[in-house]
Every structure is written in structure tokens, then in C-alpha cells.
Amino acid sequence: MLQIIIFSILLVGGFGFFFYNVLKVRRNILLGKDFTPEGPLGPRVVTVLKVAFGQSKMVTRPLSAIMHIFVYVGFILINIEVLEMFADGITGRHRTFSSLSFYNFLIAFFEILALLVFIGVVVFWLRRNVAKVKRFMNKELDGFPRLDANAILIAEVLMMTALMLMNASDQVLQSRGLYKVAGSFPLSQFIAPLFNGLSNESLHIIEKSSWWFHIVGIFAFMNYLPYSKHFHILLAFPATFYSNFNAKGKFTNLDTVTDVVKPNFDSTYIPKEIDPNAPPIPFGVKDVFDLNWKQLLEAYTCTECGRCTSSCPQNMTGKLLSPRKIMMDTRDRLVEVGKNIDKNxxxxxxxxxxxxxxxxTPEELWACNTCNACVQECPINLDPLAIIVDLRRFLVMEKSEAPPELNNMFSNIENNGAPWQFSPADRANWINE
Amino acid sequence: MSEALNVPTMADYLAKGETPEILFWVGCSGSFDDRAKKITKAIVRILNHVGIKFAILGMEESCTGDPAKRAGNEFLFQMQAMQNITVMNGYNIKKIVTGCPHCFNTIKNEYPELGGKYEIVHHTQLVQELIDQGKLKVNGGTFKGKKITFHDPCYLGRANEVYEAPREVIQKLDVELAEMKRSRAKGLCCGAGGAQMFKESEKGSKEVNNERAEEALSLNPDVIAVGCPFCNTMMTDGVKHFNKEDKVKVLDVAELIAQANDL
Structure with missing residues (x-):
């Protein structure tokens, strides 16, 4: 009975605190400007299925793609076993689903999945900490981000180990006639012999504490998500749903600029009416409030894998610009703004x-080639480039702080219709040269 | 490299009361940059050779606004765009070909929202179309059997997913097309895009164009083929940086076609 009470408190508290935090993240995301997704629903759903669910963009890097599939499939399917744990927790029963005809298959399947998760996680850990893959070594991961990644990997190892220990001790108790015989244990059967010499009492403690460790771990993991890069396991789905369907070369049109420019050329064009009492809308982006909510959603979704940064021509040649840092900075600033709002x-x-x-910094922004390599590489269609260009727009149009050479280029275009200082009258001279 | 070029303007056509099939958008680089002018002429030779009725805007053409837009100057971009759209709509332009992927991208993707709706192709797409229709017969000429690698321009490749047209055209020349590891969607920028062409790069360990040229040179090609006047400049500088300019040529796809076929 005590177990049921403790579990129920955990269940309500765990989900309650999680939803409290999710709502807070939602509030922060909605601090952004309006965004209207383009294109019909069908292709959006297909993109979610292909890119988020089907991981179609992961495959360009096969090793991490396969390991990620292990962890991802394992994570999703092992949650079915967690359902049983919930049922056991609420009812106080043991292996509630064991009357299912395919229960043995299920348990065996979960054990194999757990092994695959284990392998995936170990490979990931080795890539970060032993092989020191370059994209995990960048400066922007110093401190919490690197700790965050390793903490999750270690937590997953512990959770999978707990699952195995639980099954191993369960088997021995089954063989002693103390537990109902249920399940098939292709992997933990090799751990079970180690427990043969233990007393019933000790086995009970191992079995129960592994169960508790796993279930508490699940709640802890869930509640850690909103604070972590691992939030991507949920947000990747909405983020891909709002993917950009235009050609990557199409940059957004600033309607506020069109309203000023177009009437000079087209007398039939009617600009949007401006409310004289509304605060002026800045050109470009200075802070997170100026981004749209899709961009803020993307900031929370980024899992800091660094494929963008590793394919950025400027980053690979030693410049400060890192598209991953753009996403992380946006999220960190938004979190800071959120805390400010809570406090005040x-x-x-x-x-x-x-x-x-x-x-x-401007130095990062001015290095960008707008080559779209970061956008292409992102496994879940996030768009660091859109943020970079929006920030450049603020620097140029609100602060007139472009690098001097670019200001020259601007005035050449303005005066000569070309980025260099040539006379427009000479434009067709090449014909006779 | 035979007869004089025949390059009428839209104004010429209008005066005759005729309309050309296609507008050739030359672009600033193709108009003013000495190296890029050669590409422009190669494109004209191809157009003259197949006898397409085309025209340029001449002095009525102005920068599309691409570098201003990428640098964040949306005002200047829209001023340029509206000016060009007004001119082109005035001539009732339907179809455009251009030798510059930046002009291509801007007119294709960013002009429609401002009222400029045209069908636009990159010159490699037009050449491919002409070959496929049998209007342009090509052979490899002096390039036959040579090793050529193609550098994808970002604004043709990733930005607009045109990867095959330039490659198919190159392969018509009976050459060995060698691919860099970073090609097509994974192609590495030459370092010019995003208005970088017009400024010094930020502090770092290497220039982007040298990084890219190094990769291309590692294949030991006879020619590095490009499809963008800015990539051409960057790759040419990169090849010079490694003192390979005597061995490796940087040529536009249009130049390959024109030179191989004595156009």
C-alpha cells in the first residue's frame, strides 16, 4: 500500500511539474512574433513522418545515424515496458501484463533493445570523450552543454543496467518459486547466475530497488527535458511540422520595407495601415522578442549535435561564427528572458x-556566407541562417553598423547599380571589348 | 572564336516591334568584371550559334540587389528589385537566362513577392535543354579525356537544388568528371556568398577559397569547372595560392562548351 501511495505521488508530481515547465516554455516561445506556416497540411505531416519520425536526414553520417536509431527506437519501445511499470506501480501488482500471450516475446525484445541502447550510448560517449570528434569540442559546448550531454548518456546506461538487474533478480526469484514465472530473458539470463548465491531477501531488495530506480529515473529524465538539449525528443516533431518549404535561397521579404518602397514604383499598391499608437516595429532583430515564435521553437529544439557548425565554411576555417552557437545563444537568451518575467x-x-x-557579436554575423550548409545539414530542418540574416538586418537598417567595405558596396549599388564603382553607362561595353 | 557578337537590347527589339524569346540577364559581374566578361561572351556565342532570339537590357539592367539582401540591407534590395521589375514588366518579359546563380536565385525566389514573376533558368540549364533538343551539338574538342571537377555554386545547388544540369553538360564533352567529397548538397562554399566577396574575411586560420581550392586540387584535375562568376574568382585565386595556375584551369561550364566547339 505504501508503495502505491509513494508511486501515486511520484506520478502526479512528475507529470504535474513537467507540464508546469512545458507551459512555461510555451509561454516563452510565444513571446516571439507571429508566424504563419506556408503550404498545405499534407506535406507538413509527411515531413514530420519522414524527417522527425523517420530520421531521413540523419543518414548522411551513417555511424551516428545507426547509433541514434538504436537509442531512439529503444527509447520509444521500452516505454511500452514503462507502461507496465506504471500499471504495476498503481496497482501494486507484479508484471501486470504477464497474462498477454506474447509477453515472453515482449520482454525478450525489450532486453535486446536495451542492449542496443546500451551500445549506442557507449559509442556516443566514446565519440565525445575518447575519440573527441571535432564537432563536440567547440568552445560553445564548454560548461553545462557538455555536462548535459554526458549526464544524459550516463543516466541512460544506468537505466538500462537497472532494467537488466531487475530482470536478472526476477528470474532467480521465479526459479525459487517466489515470483510468478513470466518473461523470457535472452540477455539477463547471463547475469542471473551471479545472483544465485544471494538470499531471497537480498534479491527482493535488488529487484525492487532496480524497479524504483528505473521508474524514478523515467520521471527525473522527463522533468530534466525542459532544461536540456534533450528536449529535442519532443520538439523535433512540431519543429519539422513548421519546416520551411521554400527554396533555401529564398530569404524572407520584409513587408514593412515593401510598404515604404513599393508605393514609389506602383501607385496602385496600398501599404498596410499603421496604428499611430503602436510602438514602432524595428527592421530586423535585436532581441528574442523580434524573432518569430517558429524561430524560438527551433532554439529550444536544437540538440547541439553540431552538424551545422562542422559543415560551416567559416567555422572550419577558424572564424568565430558557429551556427550551433547562434541557436544556443537564442535559447539561452530566451531562457534568461523567461526567468526575468517570472521574477518580475x-x-x-x-x-x-x-x-x-x-x-x-557582429564579428560572428559578418562572417556568414549565407551558403545554407547549416540549414541543409540540420537533421530536423532548423534554420540558423534566418536568425543570422535577421540580426544583420538590424545592424544595417537600425544601427548603420555594416563593415565599411559593405557600406561602400551599398553606396555603389545605390549610385551605380552595381556593387563596384563602374558607371551604369558602361554596362554593355563588354560587347565591343 | 570567330564572328563578332550579335547582342541586341530589349530597346532594339521594341524599336523593331518584335519580342525576343528570352532575356539574357548579364549581371554586374558579367558586365564589369574582366574575367567574368569572358563567361558572358561564351554564353552569347552559344546563343548566337544556336540562333536563339535573345536580348539584354543593357544600360537598363541594374544590380538585382542580391548582395544588399544577404548583407541585411532590405531597403536597398527592394529599391533595386522594384526598379528592375518595373523595367522587365515594362518589356513584358516572360523568360530569362542568366550566367550568375545569385541573380538567378534572387529573380527566381525573391522577385515574385514584389510583383516580378518570370521563368528563369541558369545558363547551364539552358545549355542542357539545347543539347537535349538537338539544337546544340557538342563534342569534347581539346577537353576530350581530360579530368574535370565541378564546384557547386551554393545559390545554384543547395539554394535551388540544381545539381545535375551542369554535370550533364560537362559529361557531354567526353571527359572524366571527378567529384569532390563535398559536392552537390554537401558542396563547400567558395567563400564569396553572403556579400563576403566585397569585404575582407574575419580573423581565422584559413581563407575559405583556399580550403575549397585545396580540395579540388587534391583530385589532380585539368579543369575546375564552375557555374558562377564569383566562384570563378574565388577558385582562380585559390588555385594561384597553391601555385597551380599553370596546370589547372578554372573555367565556367559555358566556356568549356564554347571552347571545345570553337564557338
Whole structure:
């Protein structure tokens, strides 16, 4: 009975705190500007199925793709076993689903999955900490991000180990006639002999504490998600749903600029009416409030894998720019803004900081080639480039702070219709040269 | 390299009361950069050779606004765009070919929202189409059997997913097409895009164009083929950086076709 009570508190508290945090993340994301997804529903759903569910963009790097599939499939399917654990927890029974005809198959299957997860996680850990794959060594991962990644990997190893220990001790108790005979244990049968010499009492303790470890671990993991890069396991689905369907070369049109420019060329064009009492909308992006909510959702979704940064021509040649850092900075600033709002009774109070400047420097922004390699590489269609260009727009149009050479280029285009100082009258001289 | 070029303007056609099949959008680089002018002429030779009725805008053409847009100057971009759209709509332009992937991308993707809706192709797509239709017969000429690698321009490749047209055209020349490890969707930028062409690069350990040229040179090609005047500049500089300019040529796909076939 005590077990049922403790479990119920855990269940309600675990889900409650999780939803509390999810709502907070949702509030933060909705601090962004409006965003209207383009294109019909069908292709969006297909993209979610292909890119998020089917992981179609992971395959460009086969080793990490296969290991990620192990962990991902294992994670999803082992949750079926967690359902049984929930049922056991609430009812106080043992192996509630064991009357199912295919129960033996299920348990055996989960054990094999657990092994695959184990292998995947160990390979990931080795890549980060022993092989030191370059994209995991960048400066932006120093501190919490690196700890975050390793903590999750270690937690998964412990959870899978707990699952195996639980099954192993269970088997020995079954063989002693103390537990109902249920399940097939292709892997933990090799651990079971180690437990043969233990007393019934000790086995009970191992079995129960492994069960508790696993179930508490599940709740802890779930509640850690909103604080971690691992939030991608949930947010990858909405993020891909809102994927950009346009050609990658198409940059957004600033309608506020069109409303100023177009009437000069087209007398029939009617600009949107401006509310004289509304605060002026800045051109470009200075802080997270100026981004749209899709971009803020993407910031929370990024799992810091660094495929973007490792394919960035400027980053690979030693420049400061790192598309992953752009995503991380955006999220970190948004989290900071969220805390500010919590502290100040639901209202943001100016903290003298901004995404542009405090987090992301002009030097990073001006290095970008806009080559779209980062966008292409992202396994879940996130778009660091859109943020970079929005920040550049603020620097140029609101602060007139482009590098001097670019200001020259601008004035050449303005005066000569070409980025260089040539006379427009000479444009067709090549014909006779 | 025979007869003089025949390059009428839209104004010429209008004066005659005729309309050309296609507008050749030359672009700033193709108009003013000495190296890129050669590419422009190669494209014209191909167009003249097949007898397509085409025209340029001449002095009425102005920068598409691409570098301004990528650098964040949306005002300047839209001013340029509206100016060009006004001119092109005035001539009732339907179809455009251009030798510059940046102009291509801007007109294709960013002009429609501002009222400029045209069908636009990159010159490699037009050449492929002409070959497929039997209007342009090509052979490898002096390039036969040579090793050529193609550098994907970001604004043709990733930005617009045109990967095959330039390759199919190159392969018509009976050459060995060698692929760099980073090609097609994984192609590495030459370092010019995003308005980098017009400024010094930030502090780092290497220039992007040298990184790319090094990769291309590691294949020991006879020619590095490109499809963008800016990539051409960057790759040419990169090849010079490694003192390989005597052994390895950097040529546009249009130049390959024109040179191989004595156009």
C-alpha cells in the first residue's frame, strides 16, 4: 500500500511539474512574433513522418545515424515496458501484463533493445570523450552543454543496467518459486547466475530497488527535458511540422520595407495601415522578442549535435561564427528572458542585455556566407541562417553598423547599380571589348 | 572564336516591334568584371550559334540587389528589385537566362513577392535543354579525356537544388568528371556568398577559397569547372595560392562548351 501511495505521488508530481515547465516554455516561445506556416497540411505531416519520425536526414553520417536509431527506437519501445511499470506501480501488482500471450516475446525484445541502447550510448560517449570528434569540442559546448550531454548518456546506461538487474533478480526469484514465472530473458539470463548465491531477501531488495530506480529515473529524465538539449525528443516533431518549404535561397521579404518602397514604383499598391499608437516595429532583430515564435521553437529544439557548425565554411576555417552557437545563444537568451518575467511578476523588465551584442557579436554575423550548409545539414530542418540574416538586418537598417567595405558596396549599388564603382553607362561595353 | 557578337537590347527589339524569346540577364559581374566578361561572351556565342532570339537590357539592367539582401540591407534590395521589375514588366518579359546563380536565385525566389514573376533558368540549364533538343551539338574538342571537377555554386545547388544540369553538360564533352567529397548538397562554399566577396574575411586560420581550392586540387584535375562568376574568382585565386595556375584551369561550364566547339 505504501508503495502505491509513494508511486501515486511520484506520478502526479512528475507529470504535474513537467507540464508546469512545458507551459512555461510555451509561454516563452510565444513571446516571439507571429508566424504563419506556408503550404498545405499534407506535406507538413509527411515531413514530420519522414524527417522527425523517420530520421531521413540523419543518414548522411551513417555511424551516428545507426547509433541514434538504436537509442531512439529503444527509447520509444521500452516505454511500452514503462507502461507496465506504471500499471504495476498503481496497482501494486507484479508484471501486470504477464497474462498477454506474447509477453515472453515482449520482454525478450525489450532486453535486446536495451542492449542496443546500451551500445549506442557507449559509442556516443566514446565519440565525445575518447575519440573527441571535432564537432563536440567547440568552445560553445564548454560548461553545462557538455555536462548535459554526458549526464544524459550516463543516466541512460544506468537505466538500462537497472532494467537488466531487475530482470536478472526476477528470474532467480521465479526459479525459487517466489515470483510468478513470466518473461523470457535472452540477455539477463547471463547475469542471473551471479545472483544465485544471494538470499531471497537480498534479491527482493535488488529487484525492487532496480524497479524504483528505473521508474524514478523515467520521471527525473522527463522533468530534466525542459532544461536540456534533450528536449529535442519532443520538439523535433512540431519543429519539422513548421519546416520551411521554400527554396533555401529564398530569404524572407520584409513587408514593412515593401510598404515604404513599393508605393514609389506602383501607385496602385496600398501599404498596410499603421496604428499611430503602436510602438514602432524595428527592421530586423535585436532581441528574442523580434524573432518569430517558429524561430524560438527551433532554439529550444536544437540538440547541439553540431552538424551545422562542422559543415560551416567559416567555422572550419577558424572564424568565430558557429551556427550551433547562434541557436544556443537564442535559447539561452530566451531562457534568461523567461526567468526575468517570472521574477518580475509576469512582466519583462529591461536587463540591459540583448541577443544581438550581449550573446551574438557582429564579428560572428559578418562572417556568414549565407551558403545554407547549416540549414541543409540540420537533421530536423532548423534554420540558423534566418536568425543570422535577421540580426544583420538590424545592424544595417537600425544601427548603420555594416563593415565599411559593405557600406561602400551599398553606396555603389545605390549610385551605380552595381556593387563596384563602374558607371551604369558602361554596362554593355563588354560587347565591343 | 570567330564572328563578332550579335547582342541586341530589349530597346532594339521594341524599336523593331518584335519580342525576343528570352532575356539574357548579364549581371554586374558579367558586365564589369574582366574575367567574368569572358563567361558572358561564351554564353552569347552559344546563343548566337544556336540562333536563339535573345536580348539584354543593357544600360537598363541594374544590380538585382542580391548582395544588399544577404548583407541585411532590405531597403536597398527592394529599391533595386522594384526598379528592375518595373523595367522587365515594362518589356513584358516572360523568360530569362542568366550566367550568375545569385541573380538567378534572387529573380527566381525573391522577385515574385514584389510583383516580378518570370521563368528563369541558369545558363547551364539552358545549355542542357539545347543539347537535349538537338539544337546544340557538342563534342569534347581539346577537353576530350581530360579530368574535370565541378564546384557547386551554393545559390545554384543547395539554394535551388540544381545539381545535375551542369554535370550533364560537362559529361557531354567526353571527359572524366571527378567529384569532390563535398559536392552537390554537401558542396563547400567558395567563400564569396553572403556579400563576403566585397569585404575582407574575419580573423581565422584559413581563407575559405583556399580550403575549397585545396580540395579540388587534391583530385589532380585539368579543369575546375564552375557555374558562377564569383566562384570563378574565388577558385582562380585559390588555385594561384597553391601555385597551380599553370596546370589547372578554372573555367565556367559555358566556356568549356564554347571552347571545345570553337564557338
Amino acid at each position: 511578476g509576469g512582466k519583462f523588465v529591461d536587463d540591459g542585455k540583448t541577443l544581438l551584442g550581449t550573446y551574438i
